[in-house]
Amino acid sequence: MENNKSFLWPEGILIALLALGGVFSVAFMMLLRPNVSEAQSRQSINVKRVAAKVGTQQRIEKLKASMLTSWQQEAQTKGLSYALPSRFQGAIVKAAQLIQSEKVIALTFDDGPWPETTGQVLDILKSNNIKGTFFVVGQNLKNYPELGKQIVAQGHVIGNHTWHHWYHFFNQQAAAFEIDRTTELIYQITGAKTNLFRPPGGNLHNGLVAYAKGQKYSVVMWSADSIDYKLPTVPKLIDNVIKDSKPGGIVLMHDGGGNRSRTVQALPEIISNFRKQGYRFVTIPELLEMEDTEQKLLANKKQ
Numbered sequence: 001m002e003n004n005k006s007f008l009w010p011e012g013i014l015i016a017l018l019a020l021g022g023v024f025s026v027a028f029m030m031l032l033r034p035n036v037s038e039a040q041s042r043q044s045i046n047v048k049r050v051a052a053k054v055g056t057q058q059r060i061e062k063l064k065a066s067m068l069t070s071w072q073q074e075a076q077t078k079g080l081s082y083a084l085p086s087r088f089q090g091a092i093v094k095a096a097q098l099i100q101s102e103k104v105i106a107l108t109f110d111d112g113p114w115p116e117t118t119g120q121v122l123d124i125l126k127s128n129n130i131k132g133t134f135f136v137v138g139q140n141l142k143n144y145p146e147l148g149k150q151i152v153a154q155g156h157v158i159g160n161h162t163w164h165h166w167y168h169f170f171n172q173q174a175a176a177f178e179i180d181r182t183t184e185l186i187y188q189i190t191g192a193k194t195n196l197f198r199p200p201g202g203n204l205h206n207g208l209v210a211y212a213k214g215q216k217y218s219v220v221m222w223s224a225d226s227i228d229y230k231l232p233t234v235p236k237l238i239d240n241v242i243k244d245s246k247p248g249g250i251v252l253m254h255d256g257g258g259n260r261s262r263t264v265q266a267l268p269e270i271i272s273n274f275r276k277q278g279y280r281f282v283t284i285p286e287l288l289e290m291e292d293t294e295q296k297l298l299a300n301k302k303q
Contacts, residue, residue, distance in 0.1 A: 002273055008158040040196055064161040082285050085292035089216040090188035092204070093284075096248035096291040099298060103279045106250045107132045108222065110161055110198065113140050114256030115149030120264045121255045122154060128271050130281040132156050135198040136218070138163035140184035140256055145189045157283040160186065160210065160219065165257070167201050168202045175211035185239075196220050196284055209264055222252035228263045229254055236267040248287065 015071055098104070107125075110131060112118040118134075125132055134151050136158060141148045142256055162178040170178065179197065187193045197217035199208045209219050224244040226237050251264050251270075274281070282290070 056059065074289050076253060082195075084218050084285065084288060087292060087295070088218040088288045089195070089219075090213040091214075092209070092219045093234055093250075093288065094221040095246070096250040096287045098243075098291060099294045101247045102290070103247045103277065104287065104290065105245060105274055105279045106222070106282055106284050107253065108135060108159075108198075108250060109133070109253050109255040110135045111140070111165065111257030112255040113144040113151070114137055114260065115144065117260040117264055118144070118147045118255045119150070121267065122150060122156075123175055124264070124267050124271070125156070126154060128268075130271065131283050133194070133196070133220075133284040134255065134280075135159040135161035136160050136182070136186065137165045137256070138178075141182070141185055141189060148186070148189050152192050157194075157195050157196070157285055158186055158190060158192050158206070159198060159284070160212075160217070162200055165200045167203060168206065170171060170207035170211075171292060172207065172211055175207045177274065178214070179212055189250075202287045217290065218284075220250065223249040224254045225253045226251065226258065226263065227265075228266075229258065231259065234262050234266045234269075237262055237268050238273065241266075241270050245274070247279075248286070248291070250284070 017096075054225070069277065072200075096104075107130065109121060112134060113136060121132075130235055136148060136151075138160075160179055160182045163182050164178065165179075185192055195217050197209075197212040198220050199206075199212075202221060203209075212219055224241050226241045228237050228240075232240065241253070245251060251266070254260055255263070271281075
């Protein structure tokens with residue numbers, strides 16, 4: 001009997017140890033489980049945050065698209081996206097040939113948008129209730145988009161003056177880059193899709209005009225040059241504009257590309273002088289539409 005007791009005692013201890021080990025294992029697993037649950041929770045939170053960021057970004061993109069659509073619709077409502085009469089698509093225009101010789105003149109401004117002076121020109125035009133035509137340089141519009149928006153928002157017409165304002169020769173691919181990229185940016189920023197083009201320096205033979213004509217742009221030149229890029233005195237600048245201006249004329253000035261403070265000083269006097277002569281101010285599309293209407297009336301009378 002003593003032998004049996006001595007044999008059974010260690011066996012009981014072994015069973016007890018095994019039971020105790022099981023208890024510790026369960027406890028250890030219970031301790032680990034909150035950590036696993038916490039990790040899963042953190043992972044779930046991270047997934048939700050990523051999803052929220054993606055959702056927010058999508059909402060922002062939708063809002064941008066909606067704002068652009070609204071701006072484009074507003075531009076179309078204001079008549080800033082327009083179809084030129086077919087006779088002027090792919091044509092070079094220096095002035096309108098008005099049979100009735102109505103005293104109208106178009107003020108045009110090149111090389112902007114430009115800090116300070118573009119805004120000053122816009123203020124002068126606004127105070128005189130005049131709409132002008134602005135031929136913008138693509139890289140300047142990229143740098144000062146708010147001024148581009150302001151041009152269109154105030155009812156002025158916007159045209160293409162290339163991306164870089166370079167004078168050298170362009171092959172067709174380079175010309176397409178200069179013109180197409182600028183037109184696309186004008187549309188993206190302002191909602192206006194222009195079909196007016198003015199070559200830098202008035203150069204008609206370096207590849208740009210050939211491409212523009214092929215794309216049905218109206219190539220808009222001028223009949224009166226302020227020569228403000230040579231920085232004449234203010235009285236001389238005014239005289240340059242007035243002496244060469246006739247009904248149906250197109251005036252060239254600059255709101256950008258350098259120091260245009262003299263242009264800003266001269267502009268109110270130029271406007272006043274024209275008004276004293278009985279002139280009315282129109283945009284380039286309005287001017288071309290007037291010529292087209294008169295030509296159609298003349299054709300009908302001859303029939």
